[in-house]
Amino acid sequence: MADADLSFMSSLCMGLIEESILLPYPTLSPERRETLQGVIGSLDQLLSSHAEDFRKWDRAGEMPLEFVEQLKDFGLFGLVIPEEYGGLGFDSASYARTLQEIAKHDASVAVTVGAHSSIGMRGLLLFGTPEQKQRYFPRLATGELLAAFALTEPGAGSDAAAIRTSAVKQGDEWVLNGDKLWITNGGFANFFTVFARTGETEGRPHLTAFIVTRDMPGVSNGPHEDKMGLRASSTTTVLLDNVRVPEANVLGEVNKGFKVAMAILNSGRTGLGGGAIGGMKKLIQLSTKYANERHTFGKPIKDYGLVKMKVAQMVVDCYATEATVEMVASLIDRGFTDYAVEAAISKVYGTEALWHSADEALQIAGGNGYMCEFPFERMLRDARINRIFEGTNEILRLFIALTAMNDVGSQLQELSQSVRGIFDDPIKGFGLMRSYALKHVGLVAGIARPKSRFTGLEPPLSEAAAVFEGATRHLAAAVDRVLRKHGKHIIGKQFASRRLANIMIDLFVLACVISRVDASVKAQGEERARKELEILTILTSQVERRVRHNFSLVDINDDELLKGLADHAFAAEGYSWDNL
Ligand SMILES: Cc1cc2nc3c(=O)[nH]c(=O)nc-3n(C[C@H](O)[C@H](O)[C@H](O)COP(=O)(O)OP(=O)(O)OC[C@H]3O[C@@H](n4cnc5c(N)ncnc54)[C@H](O)[C@@H]3O)c2cc1C
Known part of the structure; x- marks a missing residue:
């Protein structure tokens, strides 16, 4: 068991693969599975009966309060409230799974429940005094208080x-x-x-x-x-x-309200992640059914490579988001304290995967996709906000890069502060230098060290693991170079931070999928896990291509040209090359 204050991503930026944080992949206990199956079964019944209403309420721009009463009666506002106060006492994994189910039916309902449990009353859960909890939780659990x-x-x-x-x-x-x-x-x-x-x-x-x-x-x-x-x-x-x-x-x-706000948003992220997974599963269901039934040129469109490509990507994205959100939920449930970067990654990745899936599903439905009679346009509209609220994905990318690099930054600072020490006390100075070098330079040079590799993965995962380990060495080297070059001014270098954040997002998601597929191979054998291994192969090549591209731009890029061009457009407040 890893130390509860370790962060997988902060360690990764130093070239360390803290595999015990992510392995083995979290599983549901039989009791939890049974409870969830019960809740989800009745939830499906309730929400399916309103399928037509959700479409009408979207057009009307409002859901009736009588429906909110039904959600209260179901107990949906007590999901994360401890049982002693009348709630269901769900942990993050069960909560995310429930929000997923709601989002399959309707995103407006999911956000109504999520705003209550993920952020509205989460401050009370995390910071409330016993008196405050006693005073409000019982009424929040029943929905008397929303x-x-x-x-x-x-x-x-x-x-x-x-x-x-x-x-x-x-x-x-x-x-x-x-x-x-x-x-x-x-x-x-x-x-x-x-x-x-x-x-x-x-x-x-x-x-x-x-x-x-x-x-x-x-x-x-x-x-x-x-x-x-x-x-x-x-x-x-x-x-x-x-x-x-x-x-x-x-x-x-x-x-200390800023700290309270950040803790609420970090802890509540699995709700939004669960919602993204629910949306993607529904989109896969709708678009595969559509592609099976729609014929062009005498064939169902499912037979065309360009349609298959979209559906396969939606499946990979959904599987990867699910692995990432379930992993973050498990970090929270296992008592890890430093999971903010990983939670932010799950939000950015999941919301962008959902957006991409909604766009592709609409494309598969062609003109029908654009019509309000079909569900695709509504799902696309509903998906868009996720990249904006609970921290825009731009702000979160900066947060991911700067926070994950923070530990390396502090080491570098320690190193530079010790320059005087090197002359005063060469042995002490050398010690510091040596430990830094071992963590960074040694790793980059390929010197075998503990924690630079996954151990104990099933053999069919060796290729994915090798790609991950190689990219980790490059990440540690890139972080080191970027921090040495920009120092604390990295805060203003958004192009560089975004690039590193994208690499970190790809690597964390890949690590979660490696963990999930490994568990599947261990549980059911290579043959029965074949399709999941194929998902891993596809994701690994995609991640490898994307991170290689991002690494190639760390030192040589068009950042200054792009900034200059944007400044030109800001000055002109428009486009300057109209031909007329
Ligand atoms: C439907 C909906 C529901 C909402 N629900 C809630 C709620 O329940 N509670 C609540 O408190 N708020 C809520 N919000 C507000 C939401 O959280 C904010 O819209 C969000 O935080 C972004 O803030 P902003 O709209 O002011 O955008 P801005 O902060 O003005 O950002 C505009 C753009 O600039 C970018 N940007 C800003 N600063 C930087 C920077 N330093 N570096 C790089 N890029 C930057 C942003 O990424 C964005 O693209 C909701 C919003 C909507 C639309």
Whole structure:
């Protein structure tokens, strides 16, 4: 068992494959499997009976509150609330699997449940005091209280530090004033995790998280937003006008709200990941059925290579997302504390795979795909937001690269600080240099060291493992080069960070798939795991090609030209080469 504070990706950036974090692949216990099968079976029954309604509610732009009552009766708002408070006490794996099932039926329903459990009340789960939990959990579990997460404001989305909502202490109360924007469940939620400014140091704001309830005077919401997708879900502004919040409703520590917000988003990511998997499974089902039935040139379109190619890619993407989300859920459930990078990878990969699948499924359906009578256009519209909310994929790519490289960065810093030490105390200095070199240069030069290889994988996985190990050595070398070149200025080098993030995303996903396929071969033998081994072969070649391309651009690229061209367009506010 690996140390609970290890991060697979931070170690990988130093060239270390901490395989005990990912192997063996997590499995469901028989009891958990049975509970889930029961829940999912009845959930399917409930949601299937509303298939036609979901289409209507999308057109209408709203779901009726009577339907939300049915979700409450089912217990869907108590999924992650501990059993002692009346919830189902699901761990992250079971929660992700349930959201997956909901998303197969309708993304608006999935986001309504997800906004409550993944982010709305998760702060209470992670940071709540026993009194706060006792006070709110029983009513959150039944859905008497529905939760929302209120961070975004008109001037503050990605840049959470720019929020203007203020909280001023008066006696033993805080007085909150401000406007929150695009809050999911805002129209009917009566429990809000609200983030407000409670001070600043040298211009840097301090945020604090508060539990705000609808019955506090001064809480209101604006009208239902008219949106591109997730149209039936409630998205509104939430307005706070001199809302008096008791001190007892501070969530976590005063001035530590940024940490609370990040912990909520990291911990809730498997909900969104589960939703992406559900969407992809539904798209595969719809597009294979369509391709089997649709004939052109006297043949079903399933016989054409260009249609097969799309479906095969959708299957690979779905399998890989599932492996990644299940792995992240298991990191959380096994008590790992440093999983933020891996969770961010699952969000970026899963949401982009879903978007790509929705686009390709619509293409397979041709003109019908574009028609509202068919489900494809709705699924495409619904999928789009996932790349924007809960951290845009751009911000998350920067986060992945910079956070995963942080440990290497600190070592480099330690090394440079020890330059004086090298002269004062050559032996001590050499020790530091040697340990750094062993971790990086030695690895890159191919010196055999522990943790530079997978051990114990089944023989048919050796090729995938070799590609992974080779790319890991290159990653460690590239991280080292980039950090030596840019130092702390790497923060402003977004092209370089994005490239490294893309390599890291590919490698983590490949590692999760290696782990999953290895478990399958171990459990059922090579022959019965044949198709999964083929999925691994396809993914391995794709990852190998993509990372090779990205590595080739680390030192020689067109970054400056691209930046210059973008600056030209910004200055012109348009395109400069119209022929007329
Ligand atoms: C349907 C819907 C539901 C939502 N639900 C909620 C909710 O329940 N609670 C809540 O608090 N919020 C919610 N949001 C808000 C959502 O989280 C934000 O829209 C998101 O964080 C992005 O912020 P923004 O829209 O202000 O974009 P901006 O931050 O303005 O970003 C605009 C673009 O610039 C890029 N960008 C910004 N800064 C950088 C940078 N430093 N480097 C590189 N690129 C950058 C972004 O990636 C993006 O492409 C919801 C939004 C929608 C549309």
